[in-house]
Structures are given as C-alpha cells and as structure tokens.
Amino acid sequence: MNDNTCVLLKRRSEGVPVAEDFELVTRPAEQPGAGQLLCETRYLSLDPYLRGRISGRHLSGAILPGELMGGEAVCQVLESGDERFQPGDWLAAYSGWQRYPVVDADSVRTVDPGLGPVSTTLGILGMPGLTAYAGLLRLGEPKAGDTVLVSAATGPVGSMVAQIAQIKGGRAVGIAGSPDKCAWAVEQAGMAGCINYKEEDLREGVKRLCPDGVDVYFDNVGGECLQVAMENLALGARVVLCGLMAQYNTDEMPPGPNPAWVIKARATVRGMVVYDHEDLRPQFLSDASLWLKEDRIRYLEDVTEGLENAPDAFHRLMTGQNFGKALVKVS
C-alpha cells in the first residue's frame, strides 16, 4: 500500500494565504470500492477561487481547518473498481491536494490526452478555458472589430479570452502586472497592447489603448481595473464579471463602481459562473484543441514541483507572482 501525501488546511487564512496555513500529512492510501478508482495525481491545479473556499464564501462550499485542501487535478487510474476505467486512463477530478486519491467514477471527467498536453486539461482546455470560451462568446457577445479588454491577461482565463476574441475578429487589450507578462501578451498571445498597471497609470493606459472605448470588458479582478473599465465603456458595451482577485484575500466587500457608468454606456453587465455553461464543453473542447494544434492559441504554465510546495505556490498565485496557469507537478 502506498503512502498518500496530503495537504490539509490548518487554519483559516487571514489575508494572503501563507505556507503556515497548511499542514503536510501522510496517510495510508485507501482501497477503491465498487464504482471507485484509486488514482495517482499528476498535476494539481491552483486557482484563485480556492481562496474563497477557505473564507467560506465560494458557492462550491467551504474548506474548514483540518480538511483536505480542495482543487482539481489530472490523474491516472492505478486500480479501477469500475468497468469503464482501466489502469493508465487519464481523468480530471476535484480530488484535492493529495497524491493517491480514491474517487467515485461517476464524479470524474475523462481526459483525452490526444487533445493536447494533459496539463492543459486544468488550464486552457479545462475549467479556465471553458470559463473564457463561455464567458466571452455567450455573455460577452463580441462582434468583429470590437475592442476586448481583459484583466489578468496572462492567466489561463485572461489569455484565452484575448486569443479567442482575436480569432473571432476582435482586438484584444490586456492588463497585467509585470513587464514580462505584458511582453508575452503582445509577442506570444498577439494582443494589440497590454497595460502594466504597476508602471503605467491604468486610466491613461486604457485611454491610450482603447481610444474608441471598451466594447467588451472581461473582468477577472474587480477593484480598480473594473472601475477604470467602467469609466471607458463604449456605447452598448458588455461587461463579464468573472473573478474578484482584488478582493479574494480580504474578508471585506469593498464597494464597486457607480451605476451611472452602466447607464451612460447603455451597457450590459453579466455575472459569470462556469458551472452554468457545461453544455458548451464539447464545442469548446473541439474548438480549443483545434486552435491549439493550429498554433492559434499560446499558453503559459507556472509549474511547481512537488505537492509539499503547493502552499508556497498558492501564496505566489494569490500575490500575482505566478506567470501563467499555476500548477503543481505531483508525480
């Protein structure tokens, strides 16, 4: 029997999560029962929404001190108690921060390794990619020629939003927090421009790169980015509210923009939760894997080696120090 390395939440984080909020433990791996699968985790996904689960504020449920940290992972089956799966099969599961999860076969998502590198099933071919695809195309309703502004522009959601917008004939402008990120956004992801909000005044940057206003704003952060975007909406703009990175690390609910901006632009503002858009997943996977093979979309991964380093990697993600999709290579 294998030893199952696990990372538990030790205490509720105050502000930015730190390594001391977590605890590494080793437990005997469980055996799979009927309809269950014993798996080995290959890559673990770190995502900002997990901070909301620690606070008890996320709709997918709270993670309490003493419990296994949650999150999605891409795994291979070691032992199968379900006839649909064989050892070696790839799958994605919300199996959390552990090396040898036992999961219900009915709860997993099968992964076709032919669609792209398996790690991408946690990123641009997974939940972040579907978030971008459904959020932009269904809620953002981009038209050819539209200026599409996106925050957190080199993350897995933001970079996909920008690239899908361009594939659909739009003009993407990013907001990111370092010169490297902005260079990647323009040179690799092909954005028309990218504002480094840590160096340039955000209002000036948005006016410079979106002189005719913002037709679609895809918001992953809230806070000042949302405020400035709202001030610069074009008539009839669509705003997709998807993430709140600017406030995940706090227990406060800071105020948002004045409603006058929405009225002035006759804008439509929509709230995005990816779970509502599962129906688009087959079309998304078909489109996105093709775009990936055609080299029409690029992506960045920020890979940390070893489950024991997941807390540090999560800290880096929640302070914006990651460069691309945050992953932990577990085995």
Next chain:
Amino acid sequence: MNDNTCVLLKRRSEGVPVAEDFELVTRPAEQPGAGQLLCETRYLSLDPYLRGRISGRHLSGAILPGELMGGEAVCQVLESGDERFQPGDWLAAYSGWQRYPVVDADSVRTVDPGLGPVSTTLGILGMPGLTAYAGLLRLGEPKAGDTVLVSAATGPVGSMVAQIAQIKGGRAVGIAGSPDKCAWAVEQAGMAGCINYKEEDLREGVKRLCPDGVDVYFDNVGGECLQVAMENLALGARVVLCGLMAQYNTDEMPPGPNPAWVIKARATVRGMVVYDHEDLRPQFLSDASLWLKEDRIRYLEDVTEGLENAPDAFHRLMTGQNFGKALVKVS
C-alpha cells in the same frame, strides 16, 4: 402680442435646487416663422433628470445660468407656420419653462387627446411611461410569476413598471417614502406590497416581501435601494438601472455595489436610456392607452398651479415630497 412668462436658471444649484436658483422674467412672445409654431403651454413636466442638466452631467446637454430652464411640455398651437398643424392642435415639445414657446414643427411630437387626458402625455403615456414599458419589457425580460421590485414606486416610471409587471403576470413590490405612497401602491396600483424605507429597515422589508429573491429589480434611485436589491437577487435576475435619484442632488459619484452580487446571482444588469427605445413608442401608446381605458393602470399626478411656482415644485420633486408625476399647470 402676448407676454411670454419664462423661468431661467439663475445659478447652478448646490445640492437640492431651491427657488432662489431660478429667475422669473417676462419677454415678448416671438412670432413663428415658416415651419414653426407659436404654442401655449398647458402642462409642464418636472423630471429628476433636469437636475443632471443643471449639473451639466446629463446626456441631453447642460443648462447654464441665464438660460431658459428645459423640460417637456404639452401645448396647444396658437399660430401655425406649418401646414401639418392647425390652431388648437395638441403637441408635446421640449420647449422648457415658458408660457408661449415658438417651436420647430419638425421637433414636436403630436398628441392624440383621445388616448387619455392630455397631461398623461407627460407621464404614463409619455416619456416616463415609455421608460417603464421599454425598460421593463425589453431590458427586464419579466416572466410570469417573477417578483419585480421597483423603487420610487409611486412615481410615473415606478408605478407603470409595477402595473405593467402585473399585467404580464408578475408580482410587483414597491419601495416608497411615505405611508400615503405605500397605501396608494397597494390599494390603487395593486402591488403585492410596498416598503416605506423611512419607517422599515429596507433589508428586512425586501426579505419580508421578496422571500424567494428579486427576479427583476427596476432601479430609479441607486444608492441604498440598489445595494439592498443586489444583495437579494434571485438566480438569473435582471436589473434595469434607470435613474439615480439618490445622487442627482450631489456632485459626487458615490460608489456602487460590489460586483460579487452580480456574479453570485448570475445576474444581468443593463443601463436604460429611454431615447434608445423610440421604436417601441407606437406599441407602447397602443397598449398603455388601452390599459388606461380598461382601468388596468392607475396614476397619480402632483399638479402645481402657475409657472411662477415651478421652482418650488421642482424643489419638492427633488426632495421626494411630490406624490405622483410632478406637473405644472401653466394655463
């Protein structure tokens, strides 16, 4: 030649407009040229958006000190320089606070006095009515059984929103600022309930009257009403941002609700400007005049006698002391 009584803006208001911000003057009435009409104003409409014009913040343009106060009026033609109009004809024009305007025939809206009392062409059969009709039906997308919450519920927009919502099978709940207003909303306009926000805690009132959440919120005020409504949205709610009474009297732009409320409810928030919905006017007039004749909609008018009293009436409107559509009977 008649003496034309006019009310000018004397100075830019600070806070709530007061009578001293305006000046009554008498000028000789002009003669109509070709394509023009000399009219006599019967009713003048007082509307909250005029406060925004005094601040220079409204999209229909600023009113500067020394200029005639603006606003829509219902008038009768005295002398016509256009073959389409005869003396005695009724029309509506943005002719401002004066008794004998001369207007371009191309700029007026003809009024059919058979559709309802002529004063209603400034209220439930006019711009406020069209605002309610287009805002609710086109942007609010109410479904049968929906709970429709509306602020400023006894005003011409709010009372029409509530009554149209009910005609379409919805359940209307109002927010208003006095026991008399709330009694009218329930007993005359047939709302399921009405919260007097000056006596009952607004959060408790909304929870009490919208126990399953708010499906459509039609906002005429912003501020605290908007905040509380956002906290109580049902899944998939629609929010129509139409008016900002809570901030018209200030030069500040106070913050709005946190974007998390929109995400949590997967809500759609839209900005409403009535000028975008002229295409609906024929259908609106046909529906609304029928509903009026069938006694399916009730309305309130707050009529002040005499143009010289328009400044005081505007002060009452901007402090919420009016009871129904604010009108000045000019002649």
